Amino acid sequence: xxxxxxxxxxxxxxxxxxxxxxxxxxxxxxxxxxxxxxxxxxxxxxxxxxxxxxxxxxxxxxxxxxxxxxxx
Numbered sequence: 001x002x003x004x005x006x007x008x009x010x011x012x013x014x015x016x017x018x019x020x021x022x023x024x025x026x027x028x029x030x031x032x033x034x035x036x037x038x039x040x041x042x043x044x045x046x047x048x049x050x051x052x053x054x055x056x057x058x059x060x061x062x063x064x065x066x067x068x069x070x071x072x
Contacts, residue, residue: 015022036043 015025036047
């Protein structure tokens with residue numbers, strides 16, 4: 001959680017101090033949104049399925065037991 005907050009804070013800081021980078025990020029987001037709107041509703045359905053698959057993979061990876069090495 002601390003790592004996520006620090007990465008978010010650093011990203012926000014860079015976007016606040018760099019108008020060129022901020023413009024590029026906003027322009028990129030608007031291009032993605034336009035592409036998604038052109039292909040809707042299938043694009044949103046695809047994103048939902050992709051998020052479900054990624055969440056399932058993430059939860060499954062943490063559920064696998066780790067083997068501990070036994071020292072004698």
